[in-house]
Amino acid sequence: MTRWRSARAPLIWGALVLAIGVPVALAAASEQLAWRDPVYIIAGFAGIIALGLVLVQPLLIGGYLPRLSAYRGRRAHHWIGGALVLAILIHVAGLWITSPPDMVDALTFSSPTPFSPFGVTAMWAIFAVAFLALLRRRLGLRPRTWRIIHIPLAIVIVAGSVVHCLLIEGTMETISKAALCALVLAATVKVMIDLQVWRKRKTPRGENVARQ
Template sequence: MTGWRSVRVVLIWAALALAIGVPIAAAAGSELLAWRGPIYILAGFAGIVALGLVLLQPLLIGGYLPGLSAYRGRRAHHWIGGALVVAVVIHVAGLWFTSPPDMIDALTYASPTPFSPFGVTAMWAIFVVALLASLRRWLGLRLRTWRFIHMPLAIVIVTGSVVHCLLIEGTMETISKAALCVLVLAATAKVMIDLQVWRKRRTLRGESPAQQ
């Protein structure tokens, strides 16, 4: 039994590594990179990495990754959130450097490209979550209140990021990109369902909303 558990742990982490690594590797082999400058390439790969980090977030907070305690999972969730902000900043800053007019149009929701508003909306939601998370103790937000705020923003982040990615026809390979997006949606849906069930069970046991 112990041997099977060890194999299961390895398989889960290997599957996660493939889910994130394969799209990155496929993008690295794209012929379109020959026509891109280094800053543009950096910005593009920062966006791919950001999507991979979005996949990690629900897996960490839901406790689905073996070998991590609930406490370590939450701490990793916080650190990955910070890394996500950095990746998004690099992504946007790189695109701004290569084409300021296009980025101005995107940030003001005036861009003709259909993927821009989804990416920009997801970006603002990420920044809002990061800001509120850093001020949570100072604001005195209880866990229940924090989840009430965080969940809708997480839905905006995931939906906006996935649609943004799927609509872009760039260096990412189609199948691996679609698979990563499906995994992001599935992981997010599962953790939200599980957390809702967990809260209902605690309520049935007689715990007050304040304790949740």
């Protein structure tokens, strides 16, 4: 049992690296990059990295990543959230530079592309969570109130990001993209189910999550 626990940690971390790294590597090898501008390429990869960060967030909040204490998991969750906002800003800014009219259509929900409204909705949900997280203490949001606000927004972020990604036919390889999206959904569903269980049973682990 001890050997399994010691071996499990690198396996979990390795699987996470592969889950994010493989789609990025395959996208980097896409032939479509030959016809893309550098700014567009940077914007596209910022979007791919953002999706990878969306996968990391529920893993941190659920305590599924080994060798991370509850405190370190919370801190990492906050920092990853900031990195996610930055990645989205780079993604949007790059697309704006390459095609302002398309971005105006997307931001005003008038774009003919089916993936745009899902991405924009997820973006605003991410910004809302980040804004409220920064003002959480000033607003005096209690843990229960924070969960009531944060969890629905997190669901919007995950659902919008996954649908946005799946509908785009771009540089990402199809199978690895679908696998990453499936992992994002699975991790989110897992932590949502576990959060409900913890709240009922009031286990120590649940109490740690309740203080997020």
